[in-house]
Amino acid sequence: MGGDKNTVDALTQRSMADIASERAATSFPIGVLSVYVDRGRERHEARKAAHSLIARDSAIAFSADASPFDLARKQLREKTNAQVQRVRHLRRHAKDALSRDALALAACELSESLGMKLYVHDALYVASINLFGTPEQIAHFLPLDLDPRVNGCFAMTELGHSSSLQDLETTATYIPETREWSITSPTITSTKWWIGGAGGTATHAVMVSQTSIKGTSYGLAWFIVQLRSIEDGRLLPGVVCGDVGAKAGRNGLDNGWIQLTGVRVPLNNMLMKWMQVDEEGNVSPPPHPAVMYATLIPERISSLTGIKILVAQSVTIACRYGVTRRQGPGNPQIIDFQAQTVNMLPLVAGIYVYMNTEKRMEARWNRLQIAATEDPDTYLKELPDIHCISAGLKAVGTWWGSHAFETCRRACGGHAYSSYNAIAGHIDDWGVFTTGGGDNFALMQQLS
Amino acid sequence: MGGDKNTVDALTQRSMADIASERAATSFPIGVLSVYVDRGRERHEARKAAHSLIARDSAIAFSADASPFDLARKQLREKTNAQVQRVRHLRRHAKDALSRDALALAACELSESLGMKLYVHDALYVASINLFGTPEQIAHFLPLDLDPRVNGCFAMTELGHSSSLQDLETTATYIPETREWSITSPTITSTKWWIGGAGGTATHAVMVSQTSIKGTSYGLAWFIVQLRSIEDGRLLPGVVCGDVGAKAGRNGLDNGWIQLTGVRVPLNNMLMKWMQVDEEGNVSPPPHPAVMYATLIPERISSLTGIKILVAQSVTIACRYGVTRRQGPGNPQIIDFQAQTVNMLPLVAGIYVYMNTEKRMEARWNRLQIAATEDPDTYLKELPDIHCISAGLKAVGTWWGSHAFETCRRACGGHAYSSYNAIAGHIDDWGVFTTGGGDNFALMQQLS
Incomplete structure (x- = not known):
């Protein structure tokens, strides 16, 4: 030239x-x-x-x-x-x-x-x-969402256990005298960990906890726990939070940890759509334990959204690079080299496969969410199936995403080592999907 | 617990x-x-x-x-x-x-x-x-290395071309009147790019450039070019350098770019072991063009050192995590899960394979470097073979490294999303090896 x-x-x-x-x-x-x-x-x-x-x-x-x-x-x-x-x-x-x-x-x-x-x-x-609240609880807690000072977080994973939910250690003990729950992190390993927003900004948590009622354990339930003042952001008494520090991606989000020491919340802060506890501590257990983990289903479907957004961005970057980058004798566009075509086209096709799968899974989940209130029998009947399918799709799709990112990076040659190329950042960040929201190895076993 | x-x-x-x-x-x-x-x-x-x-x-x-x-x-x-x-x-x-x-x-x-x-x-x-200097040039230039203010860099890659070395555009034109070279970056695409140290600290470059002597092009040769004052770090006249900014790894290193505008260096700053130019501009060409790229051979062998250091670190981290992490009913060590064993043991074995390959390749290259001076015929005869083998090993080994890193990351579950786990950083950084020092696709073609 x-x-x-x-x-x-x-x-x-x-x-x-x-x-x-x-x-x-x-x-x-x-x-x-x-x-x-x-x-x-x-x-x-x-x-x-x-x-x-x-x-x-x-x-x-x-x-x-x-x-x-x-x-x-x-x-x-x-x-x-x-x-x-x-x-x-x-x-x-x-x-x-x-x-x-x-x-x-x-x-x-x-x-x-x-x-x-x-x-x-x-x-x-x-x-x-x-998903877990009664209509009255939804009416009670959700208006808080309109206050821009309220930042919610989702406190499930603990330092010691995540894939093994039944081993979570945080415990909510019912106190009939005051009609309150006393929620405690009994151990180091029970520390809620990776919780997005807990590091510095979350004011409220929806937190999963073991339940202990009159000396008996009733398994997991979800609680609304206020962590910080909405006035000045200070931690409430009994709550300690910290930041988990540098991460492979999403460093603008303050992932953090939470330890509770006998934090009292009213009886009604346990979300009671599926499992109810009355003032005397009488328990009506959930119709099926799986309903208590149902948030995991849309979370796994959202990994397909992650493919649609992030993998598609990387494929777009790599294809555009192939079209505009000219190297070699006579300076052809590198997209015309056979190795580029063979590597990139299946990725473009894959994006459409996962995009349409996401659309279908979202529609099915939206129907089921309505059924959860209007037709609980159908909801309970269909839950195991969509649980398995979403688990398998999440594992297969996010592994494919890893492959796609690395292929895109290599298709951009040395310039993919620049952060501004963006693909390297996507690769690092992708652990959020391959392991977060359920380790893929564990999920494939749930599908099988 | x-x-x-x-x-x-x-x-x-x-x-x-x-x-x-x-x-x-x-x-x-x-x-x-x-x-x-x-x-x-x-x-x-x-x-x-x-x-x-x-x-x-x-x-x-x-x-x-x-x-x-x-x-x-x-x-x-x-x-x-x-x-x-x-x-x-x-x-x-x-x-x-x-x-x-x-x-x-x-x-x-x-x-x-x-x-x-x-x-x-x-x-x-x-x-x-x-590798490229005569004994007299080595004696002349290397004592500079003893001055702690001297920082050398290696200016090969250009913005437009890297895998296609023969298309590099930087040009050194011989000026017989003053017995100097005038080195110029004639285009934007000829800008030296990715050069480690050029961003802020390199005082000297060994730079590859096309040669133009009395109107004729004689292909590539290597030149010593001073970029910055060793007194105060200021750029010398005709030299412009800048930083390439954020990278996927090694952000402590100031990778940068270099543009030269008619920078004059003495005739003797062309390294003349294999190709000689005398004061009148008479040229004695190299015995084989490949000798001019021979630095690429130890660079590719060093990718095996990268495996020995970085992949081995990640495998060690993942194995130790598997031994100390206990999750699931009864809290077994996760290394005892079949999926972990099956994934990790071949990686441990692979480290030994590449470690021994590195040892053997290093020994062979060290012998050849001595031969380059003492027995040039043997050097020239063996060069194509070690060039092919090092190219193939670099491609196969660094692709295996990518696989190994991702496997290690997954073996650490969600905790690999923490930067302190170190594996995610290795994954991002690894582009230096899979694409830097010769794109693997191009190298496999050289091996085939």
Whole structure:
């Protein structure tokens, strides 16, 4: 390439032209496919609007001199917290559910830390109240969500046990005299660990705990536990929290640990849709133990959303790199090398497979959630099946994601070692999906 | 596990006891194996001494409140620069070659950034002068290495081309009138890129460049180019350098870019062991073009050293985690689960395979380096063979390394998402080996 044409401007123009000519060469109208990917024209428009809204909002968008790849952990935390407040504000004032959903998706596409922090509050904390609470409890606890100072977290995993839920050690003991629960972390290994938001910002937790009632253990139940003051963020008496420090990804999210020492909460803070305890301590057990872990099902389905967002981003980056990168004698586009084509095309196809699987699983879960209230028998009958399928899909899909990321990284050659390429960060972060939300080895055994 | 025994002290003691009992159960004396791994008693003792020396040296060791996982990029840079100065000082004053080598290995085992920064100076910059320089040039240029203010870098890769070396664009034009070379980066794509040390600290580069002599191109040759003043670190006239920013790993090393605009260096700054140019511009070409790329051979062999150090660290971490982590009903050690055993044991075996391969390849390369001076015919005859073998081993070995890292990460469950587990960092960093030093796809084609 001659010197005259070899300027930053000229190279940028050639890259744009390379991409434009590849797009022009498709055998289908790209706009139709975009609408299909976004599940219809309305959602497609809402998604575009959400992206242009956040791109213009300096509280949300990253500035060029403070990219998420360059910010130190402390600064990324501050930025993420500001983003969360702003996105929640925008979502509260969105004109309809479509716009609200589109804002959440756009936030996840912008930043894994931001997406996860929103997810923890909305899809773990609030969703658990909806899933495990009675209508009265939902009416009682959820209005709190409207207070922007409230940050919910989801306290399940403990330092000692996670895949082995029945071994969790945190214990809630019923005190009939005061109609309260006394919740305690009896050991070091019972410390709630990895809890997103617990490090510094969560004010409330939905926490799973063993139950001890009049000397008898009744297994796990979910409790609403306030951790910090919504006035000044101070830890409440009996609550100790800390930060788990540097992570492989999502360092804008303050994952932390929680230890409770005899923290008292009212009887009604146990979520009682499936298991009830009355003031005298009489227990009505759940119809099936599995209903108590049902939040794990949407969490596993959300790993397919992770594929749709993160793996698809990496595949897009690697394909665009292949189209615009020219190397070798005569400077062909490297996407035209056989090794690139053979590696990249199955990944593009795979994205569509998992995207459609996600759509179908989400629809099924949404139907089941309605059934949980309106037709509990159907809910209980279908739960084991969707539990197995979601466990297997999560394992198979996230392992495939690992393979896809590494393939994309290699397809970008040495430039994938740059953080700004983004794929290396996705690879590191992906442990959230392959191991978090249920270790894949354990999940495959549940499927088998 | 009861509360009484469940304290940090008690858990630590049980972990230590778990490890001790596994060690006691081996069918061979561990000390004998350690000596074998270190290639003999003397090297074993030297390695232990080097580790205890650096562990006590506050300029080198990381303090508990400033781990490499927590330091921001700027701080990690400062720490790495201080470490490099101190290790180079210790090595200059080491009592013998064994201690000097042991210090370098220990530094690589402590920090990838530190190891890479030492490697760039010693194994790329100095080694290139030895490999490409005449005895007179070696005597002329290498004493510079004794000045602690001199930092060498190795300027090969360009923004536009790396795997395709013959397409490199940097050009050195001979000026007979002044007996100088004028070296220029004619285009944006000719910018030297990824150059370790060029970002802020390198004072000298050994740089590969096209040669233009009396209007004729004679292919690639290596030049010594001073980039910065050794007095005050300022860039010399005609030299522009910058930092490439955040990377997937080794952020303590200042990888950077270099653009030259008509930088003049004396005729003798072209390294002339294999290709000679006299004052009139008469050229004696190299006996074989491959001799000009021979630094790539030890660089590829060093990827086996990378396996020995980094993959072995991850396998050790994952095995120890499996021995000390107890989860599930009855709390067995997770290493006793079949999935763990089946995954981990082949990795342990693989480490020994690559370790012995490295030993053999290093010995062969060391013999060849002596032959390069004493018996050039043998050197030229054997070069294509060791080139192919080292290319293939680098590709096969580093792909295996990727697999090994991901397996180790999964074997540590959710705790591998913590940066302090170290494996996630190794995974990200590993792109240096799978793609750097020759893309594996290209290398496999060279082997085939």
